[in-house]
Amino acid sequence: MKRTRSLLCLITTFLIAAADSTEDTVMRLKMSHRDTLFPTSFHRIEDIISDDHKRHNLISQKRKTKKEGAKLALRSGFDYGAAQYFADVRVGTPAKRFRVVVDTGSELTWVNCMFRGKGKGKGKLKKRRVFRAEESSSFRQVGCLTQTCKVDLVNLFSLSSCPNPTTPCSYDYRYADGSAAQGVFAKETITVGLTNGRVARLHGLLIGCSSSFNGDSFQGADGVLGLALSDYSFTSKATNLFGGKFSYCLVDHRSHKNVSSYLIFGSTTKTITTRTTTLDLNLIPPFYAIDIIGISLGDDMLDIPPQVWDATSGGGTILDSGTSLTLLAEAAYKRVVSGLERYLMGLKRVKPEGIPIEYCFDVTSGFNETKLPQLIFHFKGGARFEPHRRSYVVDVAHGVKCLGFVSAGTPATNVVGNIMQQNYLWEFDVVASTLSFAPSSCL
Structure with missing residues (x-):
């Protein structure tokens, strides 16, 4: 893709230079029908029709698949x-x-x-x-x-x-x-x-x-x-x-x-109201980089250093369907987990075997997730992603829930994983470089 653009730029530069140096000239290219190039050959009309049919089928396929x-x-x-x-x-x-x-x-x-x-x-x-x-x-x-x-x-x-x-x-x-x-x-x-x-x-x-x-x-x-x-x-x-x-x-x-x-x-047929943010396809290629500028718990904006979200400083954020949990740079991870921990003080901490999550707790005695504040990812431009609570307080075993975050270290790329994305419709527009999203039952 990049190589094609470079070639086009080179050709354009050449044509502009040629035009500047030959103001009174006109570029003229001689055109001939292909049959005139082979005067001694006999081209049957069937061959021409066959070639035209093939080309028309290709055009038709392109038009149909675009729709x-x-x-x-x-x-x-x-x-x-x-x-x-x-x-x-x-x-x-x-x-x-x-x-x-x-x-x-x-x-x-x-x-x-x-x-x-x-x-x-x-x-x-x-x-x-x-x-x-x-x-x-x-x-x-x-x-x-x-x-x-x-x-x-x-x-x-x-x-x-x-x-x-x-x-x-x-x-x-x-x-x-x-x-x-x-x-x-x-x-x-x-x-x-x-x-x-x-x-x-x-x-x-x-x-x-x-x-x-x-x-x-x-x-x-x-x-x-x-x-x-x-x-x-x-x-x-x-x-x-x-x-x-x-x-x-x-x-x-x-x-x-x-x-x-x-x-x-192709375009989705769902007619739902979506929120839209920038999708930066050149920032952390070949990944889908999103411009997050902060995280809040309800109305409380967390004190996270801005360099955590800066891809030019080793940070930045991508959306990834192949990663399960959400990975945050250490500074963001500590503030998110400690912020949520305040609402879980009465629950017993546990450490399930084989679970690489730091904060897990026993809910057999009861747990009301609606008492947790709403986690919100804030995008540059004003869009907000508000995942469902079960997307950041996840079930890992019978009677055990965990905060669905893992520290990615410092510096690190933040990754919004597939559990955080669940029950949302996500539309990637790679031409307009936008990401649109909205809550959905997915059915």
């Missing part, structure tokens, strides 16, 4: 023991269904995969659905000697090893939580449902064919749907085809798998 939107069912991973949200996608030709983590914080879309015998029966792939690349007629490996591999995919952790020209481009994709996936890059077709009930095929999408992975982030999943914004992400392809917006509404994280909402590419 329609892609619609993917979205559900909590609660029944799978995962603190993530899942969607189903169909990969390859013929299309095979896979359950993937919906992750706005990563760029690579990948599925558990077997290619040239690698991946079958290995470790964690043994009892999972596996995409068999050789069985898909649309699977095209990315070669290790290509510019795509050696230059364009470096940020997606492509590896430099290339024993021979037929070797595919490999990756070792790393996530912020320490999880990783290893495999080879390919171009493939993904089939999605449309809002009108039909389907559309996204051809030539970069995917990862993962033969192995590690980390708890993928529990219950067959892969990841990379929704961060970059040249090779699913978002970039889908928003280009369906219009520059996508939206989702995350049901309560404790919902069972039969409860679902939707991930939609």
Whole structure:
């Protein structure tokens, strides 16, 4: 995307310079019909009609898909023991269904995969659905000697090893939580449902064919749907085809798998009043940076140093569907937790095993969450995000609740996680660089 803009600027500069130096001249380009270039060849009218039909079909597809939107069912991973949200996608030709983590914080879309015998029966792939690349007629490996591999995919952790020209481009994709996936890059077709009930095929999408992975982030999943914004992400392809917006509404994280909402590419049909703030797509790429300037508990604005929200000083904030809890820089974390703690003084502190949260308490003797103050994130420009109380006082075990925050250290990027986002409709407009949101049942 950036490379295209640079090229356009270069061309524009050249044309302006040429115009300045040749004020009385006119640029004239000779045009010829293609058939006149081959006077000895006989071009049948059928060939011309066939080419025109192909072009018209492409134009028609573009117009139809701009009017329609892609619609993917979205559900909590609660029944799978995962603190993530899942969607189903169909990969390859013929299309095979896979359950993937919906992750706005990563760029690579990948599925558990077997290619040239690698991946079958290995470790964690043994009892999972596996995409068999050789069985898909649309699977095209990315070669290790290509510019795509050696230059364009470096940020997606492509590896430099290339024993021979037929070797595919490999990756070792790393996530912020320490999880990783290893495999080879390919171009493939993904089939999605449309809002009108039909389907559309996204051809030539970069995917990862993962033969192995590690980390708890993928529990219950067959892969990841990379929704961060970059040249090779699913978002970039889908928003280009369906219009520059996508939206989702995350049901309560404790919902069972039969409860679902939707991930939609294109304009949502919901007519609800939303609040809008700036979405800075160039501040912390490829993440969705939001301009938070403070947090309050009710009418009490917390005393948080402004550098916590300043991305140029190592701070700043992103919205991330792939992170469960909300991570705050230490200075913000201390003030939020201590501010809420004042309202929980009569409850017994507990430390549940395996729960990486500092402040948890026993509620078996009773707890009235309505007595807690309303947590409010304040955006530059005046918009306010007021999450539901169950989004920042979360259930972690029977009779145990915790404050849903984790310290991210100092300096640190603040991350608004998926539990904090639940039961809100979020619409990302990557053309207008805006984020709109509103409370919703997600049904």
